[in-house]
Amino acid sequence: MAAIAASCFSVFADWCGPCRRLAPIMEELAVEYAGKVKFYKVNVDNAKNLSAAYGIRSIPSVFFIPAEGEPQMNVGLMTKEEFSKKIEELL
Numbered sequence: 001m002a003a004i005a006a007s008c009f010s011v012f013a014d015w016c017g018p019c020r021r022l023a024p025i026m027e028e029l030a031v032e033y034a035g036k037v038k039f040y041k042v043n044v045d046n047a048k049n050l051s052a053a054y055g056i057r058s059i060p061s062v063f064f065i066p067a068e069g070e071p072q073m074n075v076g077l078m079t080k081e082e083f084s085k086k087i088e089e090l091l
Helices: 017-032 048-053 080-090
Strands: 006-012 037-043 061-066 072-075
Touching (some): 006 017, 061 080
Parallel strands (some): 006 037
Antiparallel strands (some): 006 061
16 A cells, blocks of 8 residues: 555635535545545534644635645635645655
């Protein structure tokens, strides 16, 4: 099995409509990119210190973290195509 090339983590809240719409997209992409990209979800209500440390002001916020290079952050809802494009840029 190949090494994980990148990670994505989403900062969300259960009460956030756009976050609820992004969740199934992330689940689909986690299956499609299994073995290449690791996906994580962080509930902002349970991780206030983390949110403060990263300056999260709006949700959903998604961090795209390549194995090498600088992480990128996207704020707001993305389509599956937009999300997939961001992932492809990491690989």
